Amino acid sequence: MNRVCEEHLSLDLARIDLRPGATRRLPRIHAHDLEWQPHAFGGYVRGYGLRWVSAAYACNGDTVRVSVSEGAKDRTVHRSTHVLSLIEAPNVVGGTRTWFDCPCCRRYARVMFYRGGSFRCRTCANLKHRSTVTFKTQRKEARVAEISRALAGSGKMFDPLPIGRPKYMRKAREAALRAEHARLRKDLGMTSTPPAHTPAPGVTANMIKVARLLGWEG
Ligand SMILES: [Zn+2]
Numbered sequence: 001m002n003r004v005c006e007e008h009l010s011l012d013l014a015r016i017d018l019r020p021g022a023t024r025r026l027p028r029i030h031a032h033d034l035e036w037q038p039h040a041f042g043g044y045v046r047g048y049g050l051r052w053v054s055a056a057y058a059c060n061g062d063t064v065r066v067s068v069s070e071g072a073k074d075r076t077v078h079r080s081t082h083v084l085s086l087i088e089a090p091n092v093v094g095g096t097r098t099w100f101d102c103p104c105c106r107r108y109a110r111v112m113f114y115r116g117g118s119f120r121c122r123t124c125a126n127l128k129h130r131s132t133v134t135f136k137t138q139r140k141e142a143r144v145a146e147i148s149r150a151l152a153g154s155g156k157m158f159d160p161l162p163i164g165r166p167k168y169m170r171k172a173r174e175a176a177l178r179a180e181h182a183r184l185r186k187d188l189g190m191t192s193t194p195p196a197h198t199p200a201p202g203v204t205a206n207m208i209k210v211a212r213l214l215g216w217e218g
Pocket of ligand 1: 102103104105106107120121122124125
């Protein structure tokens with residue numbers, strides 16, 4: 001069950017061309033663009049029957065006609081046509097604005113989502129924004145990887161951060177990122193300390209002491 005807005009075909013009035021007669025193609029959505037989603041029972045599922053979805057739309061002023069093609073896992077393609085009605089409503093600040101008229105709840109919507117064979121508003125399609133469905137742990141793990149990449153590390157969650165600061169990064173920023181990294185690792189139960197940095201041959205204890213005094217070591 002993927003129930004995230006970002007993974008569904010959508011029509012956004014702020015982005016689509018509403019000029020009568022305009023025909024446009026929406027970017028195709030591929031199954032491999034979709035992320036793993038947290039499952040209600042704690043695991044992760046990837047329950048799509050589709051390999052890709054694509055669509056083209058045309059406006060005539062009062063309606064938007066959308067042709068949807070869905071490529072199923074068994075390599076068959078299913079095509080369908082949908083007519084979405086537009087509604088002109090007065091703006092708070094004056095003038096009017098065009099909205100979609102959700103066929104399900106009759107409320108005005110700026111974005112319509114294609115789910116389960118029809119276009120509906122986000123509420124009726126029962127979709128959530130990705131940021132609200134992602135597990136806390138998942139978000140933290142992603143942040144650990146992000147910090148690692150920012151500090152020119154491997155970007156892998158379990159790898160220790162590299163020593164030293166990337167060019168152009170301020171010292172305060174580096175310190176903040178390292179502190180956040182350590183805190184997140186602790187939160188995630190990754191208590192293992194990174195392997196001790198072994199000095200290169202020929203580096204004496206005194207040299208390390210001097211380097212530390214000069215603040216060269218990360
Ligand atoms: Zn609705």
